Structures are given as structure tokens and as C-alpha cells.
Amino acid sequence: MNPMHLLKAKDQLGKFRERHPKFLPFLKNVAKNVSEGSVIEVKVTNPDGKGATSNIKLTSDDIKILRDLLG
Numbered sequence: 001m002n003p004m005h006l007l008k009a010k011d012q013l014g015k016f017r018e019r020h021p022k023f024l025p026f027l028k029n030v031a032k033n034v035s036e037g038s039v040i041e042v043k044v045t046n047p048d049g050k051g052a053t054s055n056i057k058l059t060s061d062d063i064k065i066l067r068d069l070l071g
Contacts, residue, residue, distance in 0.1 A: 035058075
């Protein structure tokens with residue numbers, strides 16, 4: 001991966017965290033409270049009321065990755 005892309009991504013992540021300070025704690029809480037077979041569902045609603053919903057069923061490997069990424 002290009003090191004410049006990593007630096008840009010880090011900067012963008014910092015800005016995202018400033019705008020949405022509750023998001024990372026939410027993800028950390030989710031990572032602590034899931035087990036294999038848990039389902040994470042995300043619903044996105046745009047300003048006109050339309051949106052989409054999707055979900056994933058977690059494996060033990062998924063949970064390990066989440067916990068490693070989120071500390």
C-alpha cells in the first residue's frame with residue numbers, strides 16, 4: 001500500500017473522529033459484546049427518507065479482527 005495513502009487515511013480518520021466522537025466508543029462497545037454468530041445490522045437513511053439495510057453474521061475471525069483494530 002502506498003504510504004501517502006496511509007497518511008491521508010489517517011488524517012481523514014482523525015477528522016471523522018472529531019465530527020463523530022461517539023462513533024469509536026460505540027464500535028468498541030459492539031466489539032466487546034459480540035460472540036460468534038452475532039449479527040451486526042446497519043441501516044442508512046438519507047435525507048429524503050430512502051435508505052438501505054444490510055447485515056453480516058460474525059465469525060470468530062471477524063471478532064478477533066474487530067477487537068484487534070479497536071484495541
